[in-house]
Amino acid sequence: MTTNSMTTATQAPSVPQSLEQGLLRVIAAPAQPAPARVTFTARIAVGLVGMLFASLLAILNEQVTAAAMADIQGAFLIGHDDGTWLTALFEAANVATMVFAPWFGITFTLKRFTIGAVLATMFFGLLCPFAPNLPTLYMLRILQGIAGGCLPPMLIIVALRYLPPDLKLYGLAGYALTATFGPALGTPLAALWTxxxxxxxxxxxxIPLGVLCCVAIQQGLPADPVKLERFRSFNWIGFVTGFPAVAMLVTALLQGDRLDWSNSEFIRVMFCAGALLLIAFLVNEWFQPAPFFKLQLLARRNFTHGLSTLLGTVILLVGIAAIPGQYLMRVHTYRPLQTAPLSLLLAVPLLITLPLTAALLNTRRADHRWVIATGLALMFATCAMGSFMTSEWIRDNFYLLQALQIIAQPMVIMSILMGVTTGLPPTDGPFASAMFNTVKTFSAALATGLIEGVGTVREHFHSSMLVDQLGNRALVANQGVDAAYGLNQLAHRIHEQAIVLTSADLYRVMACVAVALLLLVPVLPVRIYPPWSTTPSSSH
Structure with missing residues (x-):
């Protein structure tokens, strides 16, 4: 009797233990089998370069068309309001696609899927100038946004899968190059073409870069078998809730300022419906055995810190890049050709500072927490100096601010990538890539909405205050021979000064973001070591 009782107790664990073990099996189970180990060779290096060019191609396509939008609108005889939809629809499709691109990349193989996405991006880009009407152009931009959104997530996956530990950070530096060098090239290239x-x-x-990267990927990457059986467990609920959720939120952020935010019924519907669908998507992903987002990765402290810091960092990058360009364009009527030197000053040195930062982080003595704190401090210094700008500032006054970013941006981006990816097995690479790229691109849309919204509010405030002060000095304002000319000049000066004060306020907002990110550094991340290190390190 005693033996039977012991046997029964051994074979039938308690109900809470069974539930706990079942939950752990669901969480720990990979969505796909571990890929076979591949020896890193020169041929694979060529394939990785092709992947790097594919990701760069997607970024350049996005940034150059955005910088040249005024000329595109003029060529198609499109007004400003209709033109904003060309960017909004493209970005909405682009960001929403990044949630699901890694799953499809694993299913159709990284090699085939990336080449197909590159060819589609080239094809739709080739057709865009021949669009017969505006709806057709909208549809082509949406399709190109979907195709382009498939490319950046692939680079992280192949870097985590194929690079040996001692080279992994240099591969991530290549990804960081697409996130920093690529956007900085947008304005110079747009100026060159237009x-x-x-x-x-x-x-x-x-098109030329697309052909080059297709050849490199075809010749360099191994040919994996297609895994069409994964469609049997396709996460349909996640797809039908996640794609429209992200697309709606991005559209609302990019159109919110033009349509007056909450005063627009369309924007209210986009935000409310998008938020509800996003909640449904995240709940489904938590319990889904084959998710697109593996939310359980957030239990890793460095992963959570990396995503939260990435959100704020992208806001900083977009703000620091956008404020000088908008100021110079609106106050001094600069065209892209005249602002291009500012972007080139940042872009070209990044080709050197990014690998150097990767080399620094690849040493055991470097603590990525101090590196990211230094980079954020330099970003704060940039914003603090920019907050003292005046109407006399021209392009030359921004060179020092851009020079600081040459050092700051690689420090922050590389440290984030190191914290997010260190310790991740290759099977979790697609999940990390989907979450990282989605947060990165969504943060860019959030930054655009923030800059436009805050900028409009502050510009109206400063205009009202300047007019009020002018009203108290009516005798001074009435002086002058030609009253009409004097009033026009006065209105121009008020508008100009309001833009200057608004730009300074935006720099102060960016400084507050940098301080908030600095406060997170001693709280969330823990010390990690380079991927090649054999010393156990905690990334949780």
Missing amino acids: EFVSWRMAFWQI
Whole structure:
């Protein structure tokens, strides 16, 4: 009797233990089998370079068309309001696709899926200048946004899968290059095409690079078998809730300022419906055995810190890049050709500072927490100096601010990538890539909405205050021979000063974001070591 009782107790664990073990099996189970170990060779290196070019192609396609949008609108005889939808629809499709691209990349193989996405991006870009009407152009931009959104997530996956531990950080530096160097090239290339060649090149510039990266990927990456059986467990609920959720929220952020935010019924519907669908998507992903987002990764402290810091960092990057350009364009009527030196000053040195930062973090003595704190401190210094700008500032006054970013951006981005990816097995690479890229691109849309919204509010405030102060000095304002000319000049000066004060306020907002990120550094992340290190380190 005693033996039977012991046997029964051994074979039938308690109900709470069974539930706990079942939950742990669901959480720990990979969505796909571990990929076979592949020896890193020169041929695979060529494939990785092709992947790098594919990701860069997607970024350039996005940034150059956005910078050349004024010329594109003029060529198609499109007004400003209709033109904003060209960017909004593209970005909404682009960001929403990044949630699901890694799953499809694993299913159809990284090699085939990436080449197909590159060819589709090239094809739709080739057709855009020939669009017969505005709805057709909208549809082509949406399809190109979907195709382009498939490319950046693939780079992280192949870097985690194929690179040996001692080279992994250099592969991540390549990804960081697409996130920093790529956007910085947008304005110079747009200026080159629109000023000296043709506005059509804003769409066609990707074709030579696309052909090159397709050849490199085809020749370099191994051919994995297609896994169409994964469609049997396809997460349909996640797809039908996640895609429209992200697309709605991005659309609301990019159109919110133009339509007056909560005063627009369309924006209210987009935000409310998008938020409800996003909640449904996240709840489904938590319990889904084959998710697109593996939310359980957030239990890793460095992963959570990386995503939260990434959100704020992208806001900083977008703000620091956008404020000088908008100021110079609106106050001094600069065209992209005249602002291009500012972008080139940042872009070219990044080709050196990014690998150097990777080399620094690849040493055991470097603590990524101090590196990211230093980079954020330099970003704060940039914003603090920019907050003292005046109407006399021209392009030369921003060179020092851009020079600080040459050091700051690689420090922050590389430290975030190191914290997010260190300790992740290759099977979790697609999940990390989906979450990282989605947060990165969504943060860019959030930054645009924040800058436009805060900028509009502060510009109206400063305009009202300046007019009120002018009203108290009516005798001074009435002086002058030509009253009409004097009033026009006065209105211009008030508008100009309001823009200057608004730009300074935006720099102060960015400084507050940098301080908030600095406060997170001693709280969330823990010390980690380079991937090649054999010393146990905690990334939780």
